[in-house]
Amino acid sequence: MKINLRNIGAWFYALYLIRIGKIKKAKSYTFNENLITSVYSHNPSKQLFEKCVKWFIKNGYEFISVEKLKEILINENIFPSSAVIFTIDDGWKNNVSNIVTIAEKYNIPVSIFTTTQPILNGDAFWWSYIKKAHENKLIKNTVNDLKLINDENRIKILEHIKLKIKLKGDAMSKEELIKISKCKSISIGSHTITHPILTKCTDTKSKEEILESKTILENCIRKKVIQFAYPNGNYSIREMNFLKESGYEIAFTTENSYINKSHKNKIYEIPRFNIPENVSFAENICRMTGVWSEKSNLVTMIKKIWA
Ligand SMILES: [Zn+2]
Secondary structure (H helix, E strand, O other), rough: OOHHHHHHHHHHHHHHHHHOOOOHHHHHHHOOOEEEEEEEEOOOOHHHHHHHHHHHHHHHOEOOHHHHHEEEEHOOOOOOEEEEEEEEEEEEHHHHOOOOOOOOHHHOOOOEEEOOHHHHHOOOOHHHHHHHHHHHHOOOOOOOHHHOOOHHHHHHHHHHOOOOOOOOEOOHHHHHHHHOOOOOOOOEEEEEOOOOOHHHOOOHHHOOOOOOHHHHHHHHOOOOOEEEOOOOHOHHHHHHHHHHHHOOOEEOOOOOEEHHHHHHHHHHHHEOOOOOOOHHHHHHHHHHOOOOOOOHHHHHHHHHHHH
């Protein structure tokens, strides 16, 4: 946990939620209603990932793969009662030692959604450049600012920064991608080529990011790629249509929600609860069980005072 007032306040609030039995209630609700718990993270430490896995196992959850989820959504009317699905976004270098090792150790399925360009050319993710440039006071824009502007302008700013800042790559290498794709526990999905905000791209760019990332990945790992996760969770009907045309069979959003029967008709809009890397584990227990609500008054208050 990163020690700051926001996280300490949120930690106490999470302990309070656990103490009053919210987790137990959420667990029996999901088990009784046959809801599937769906979680995702980006670059968690080995300790955090293992803690999450152990917590789910200890609490009677059963890990299922994305392939199995797709099968359930298409073919089955009764959902399993205690299923959990774990996905990882971006394709960080540390995923190789932190995620793959633990997934293999506990024999649990994990999908890793990878961004092909940083993997193939060894470059850093685009937001790493923006963060660094912002810290060094080269630009006023934050990463969040750049997520709001149209993609051509984001690229112009990024190219300008790349002339001034050099960064080491933070994604896994092509060799590592190929190696982990052969692990029994790991499935590889696409997270586009360059991780743009798809809804800020032109039709051509959005389609290319979706379609070509699939082709690139399939050529690398020599397996069919059917899973996709929207960068930053941004998508529209246009992206869903491109996914369908490109041959993807399932896609994940960042909507914080359980998977229920309505998702049988929303196979390109599968929700996931976020597990951030820098908050307390108590907060993450609340998050992965769906108890944590960003809209709750107390969380809003904590964010306002201490963010
Ligand atoms: Zn991402």
